[in-house]
Structures are given as C-alpha cells and as structure tokens.
Amino acid sequence: MEQRDLEVVLERLLDTARQVTGARYAAVNVLDAERRGPERFVTSGIDAATRARLGDPPWGFRDGHPAMSTFLSTPLMIRGEAWGNLYVAEKEHGDFDDEDLEAIRVLADWAVIAVDHARVRQDSVERAAQLERAVEHFEATTAIARAVGSETDLARVLELIVERGRALARARAVVLLLQEGDRLVAVSGAGQVDDGLLRAELAVDASLAGEVLRSGRPERIADVEERFGVADEPLGVLGAETALLVPLLHRGRSLGVLCAFDRLDEEPEFGDREEELLLSFATTAATAVTTARSVEAERLRHSLRSAERERTRWARELHDETLQGLGALRVLLRAGLRSGDGLEQAARQASDHVSTEIANLRALITELRPAALDELGLAAALKGLGRRSREVDGLAVAVHVETAVDEFDPDLQTAIYRLAQEALTNVAKHAKAGRVDVRVQRSAEGVRVSVADDGAGFDRSAPTEGYGLAGMQERAALMGGHLELTTSPRGTTVLAVFPQS
DSSP states (O other), X not given: OOHHHHHHHHHHHHHHHHHHXXXXXXXXXXXXXXXXXXXXXXXXXXXXXHHHHHOSSOOTTOTTOOOOSOEEEEEEEETTEEEEEEEEEEESSSOOOHHHHHHHHHHHXXXXXXXHHHHHHXXXXXXXXXXXXXXXXXXXXXHHHHHHHHOOOHHHHHHHHHHXXXXXXXXXXXXXXXXXXXXXXXXXXXXXXXXXXOOOEEEGGGSHHHHHHHHOOOEEESOHHHHSSSOSGGGTOTTOOOEEXXXXXETTEEEEEEEEEEESSSSOSOOHHHHHHHXXXXXXXXXXXXXXXXXXXXXXXXXXXXXXHHHHHHHHHXXXXXXXXXXXXXXXXXXHHHHTOTTHHHHHHHHHHHHHHHHHHHHHHHHHSOHHHHHTOHHHHHHHXXXXXXXXXXXXXXXXXXXXXXXXXXXHHHHHHHHHHHHHHHIIIIIOOSEEEEEEEEOSSSEEEEEEEOSOOOOTTSOOOSSHHHHHHHHHHHTTOEEEEEEETTEEEEEEEEOOO
8 A cells, every 4th residue: 555545545444534524624643663753643534724724744733723622532552562443533413432432443443454454565565675775786796706716807897887886876987086196187087078088187175076086985966067076978978956975995995987878767856775775885896896906916016027137137237248249349349449450540430430339338228227226235236326317307306315225125116216217207398397306215104215306397187198197106006006196387396105015
C-alpha cells in the first residue's frame, strides 16, 4: 500500500467513524517508528479554512480550534503496543455511549491493519532498494577487482572507473580528477564528455573539488556554474547543471575526486542513494588506482635502473677505449710535428681537433654518469654539476648541501642528482637567469631538494616542450615524493620533497 493510499483509507475510516457515532469531528494520530512523535495526523470534519488557520498538526486546543464538548478516543494497538489514537468529538445528539466506543474500537482495529500493512510494504520496498544498491556495488567492485587482477595498465583502470561510476550514478557524464602536487588534473571521462576539451587543472587550495579532496567528504552541487569553481568546458562537459563529488580515499590518503554530472533519471539532482553508491565505489576505485600506479612505478623503476646501468657501461667503455685511442693518436701526431715533414700544418690542426674531441667526450662521460657520484658521493657530484653550469652556460650556481646526503639510499641519490641536472638544463635553456641556488636539506616533511633561479618565469598554462618537467615529476613520484613548481617574473623554483631516507 502506497503512502497516499494509506491516507485515503484513513480518511474513509474517519468518515465512517463520524457516521456510526454521530460525531461532527474525527481524527487519527499515528506515531513514528521511534514512537517519539506523530508520523501522520489525519482529520475529518474540519474545513480547509480552519486547517489553514490552525497550521501544522498536531493542534491541541490552541486558539481557533473548533469547540468540542464531547470527546471519545481509543488507542491503536499494534502487536500489543500503543502506536496512536483514534478520536471522535462533538456528538450531534447527546453523549457518546458504549456502542459508540465499541464502534470506534472496531474501526481502530481496521486502521491498525492498514497502517501495519503500509509499514510492512514500505519496509519491503526499502529492503529491496538496499538489496539493489548492494548488488550494484558488488557488481562494480567485482568489475574493478577483475580489472586489477588482470589489467595493470593505469589508463585502462582509469577508464573503467569512470565508466562504472557513471553507470552507478546514472549520470550524464563522469570525470575523474587525480591529485598532482598542488593541483587536481582531469585524467579520464565517460559519457557525454568531449575528450578534446578534457584538460582541467584545479588548484587544491582554491576549488570545491579541492575542498572535497582535503575533507574526505562528498559534496552535492545544485548549480555547477556558480559553485564548482571552474567552467564546464575544461572538464569536457558542456552545460552541466548538477553534480556529485566524492573523494577517492586509500588508507586515509586522498588520491583524487570522482565527479558525476546531471542524472539521466527523472529526478534531476543526485540523492542519498547515488552518494552512498559512489562513495563506496570510490574506495574500491582508489585501491585500483594505487595498485596500477604501484605496478607502473615498478616498471619505471626497473627502466630507470636499466638506463643507469647502461649509462655506466657506456661511460666505462668510452673512458677505457675511446679516450685512450684518441690520446694515442694525439701522441703520434705530435711526434709527426717534431719530425719536421711537410704535414706540419695539417698535423697541428688534427692535434687541436683531437684535443677538442677529448674534452667533448669527457663532458659526455660526466653527463652520462658523473664519476664523482660513484667515487666522491652526491654532494661532490652536485658541486661538480654547478661548476659545469658556470663554465658552459655562464650561470652563477650556488650549491648548498645541508645534510649528510651520502647516507641516502643510492636510488634516492641518483634521483636527486638527475632532478638537479634536469632543472639546471631547463634554466640554461629557458629561464634567462643569471643566478641559481641548488639546496638539499632535511625537514619535517622529508628530504627537500630545491632549484631556484632569478629568471623571467613562464606561463604555466602554456604548453611546454620537451620532457624536463615531466621527467622530474616522474622521478619524484617514483621515490614516493612529489614536485611543486612556483613561477613569477622574479624567477622559478622547482621543489621536490621525498620521504625521509
């Protein structure tokens, strides 16, 4: 029995009660599930104007209440407990008698049957809805679990998350934002999403999505344009009106935000059901992202280690074979010069050329794998890097190593050196700087590595060429750290923070 149907049944019972008892007024009061207050209060015999004057029930005998000189009531008993009362009042002729009391008791029993049946039906509907939600969540969780078990490609996992999330929320579109440093970056979308426009980057500290990320609590939005904090076009979703944002949490750490836009059902806004489903689903999704990232990081770690081993091998071979051969050639050419034959000028030029090539090869060896990093340690290698930047690029480089870096894990030492190397290369190519400060220190956050220049800065929204910045971000992420970039017309600072070593 639907709730409106129950109201109609109770109204008919009250009309019958008035007829059989001769009462002018009748009412039924049904308590809520906790029996703390009325769930519904239905009346008969009171006109609309009086109802409006009295306001919301229950009314009591407040000012304006109809006069009632005679009154009769009986409790509504459901399985031995009182759940309300049935009332009749103001008998037209005389007082209420025992027959009237018996009549309203019978009607009260009928009212109890109707109320109990409606509640059982409502409980059944709610249980069915809960079961449906559980099945939907189980299906989504199973899909993610299968993907993690058989698919370790991060892009595929992200695609699966937005597709399943959209189906769960019955949304027009879903976009996934993942945290990268101090920003949330749109990495995947499903539904009515224009991939060509999907490029949003939101500041964690200055956006509603960032607030959801920091608080770990979902947020519903009734007006996307006003409250979301970014135009819908960079999200690849045009004309969005409503949204539901839920955080991706893994072991207490926020990874990103799943954003659903505009429901496809008749109800335009997202409700408790969608929030509950997406919030539960996001926990599983966060585990999938973490797993895929771990696999990807391990692959990258293996690749970088292989590359470092290869660089070391080439450096050794160039030193042991190529340099020694060129050195021998120079000796022979100089011997020819001393002989006084007619090839003196050509030999002199060849000797100068060989000297230049030797210097170039020494520089290449240092770039591939600086001997100081293996022989003297990270601090000496960084200072050597600074000297080379001064000699080749004309930069005034100051290196400040404020902690015992040679105690760090070898992989971390390599990451710090490569990060400083890539940052200095970017400064030399793009910054128009005169001075650079390289600093390595410990803090409460971990190991901090910064490269700060006094150049002209750059526009962060403009596309960047090359892979210097991306390479630095990957190296920081590989070691469990993160990279932060600040830039202005007064200069640029690249800061990497690594966990304590």
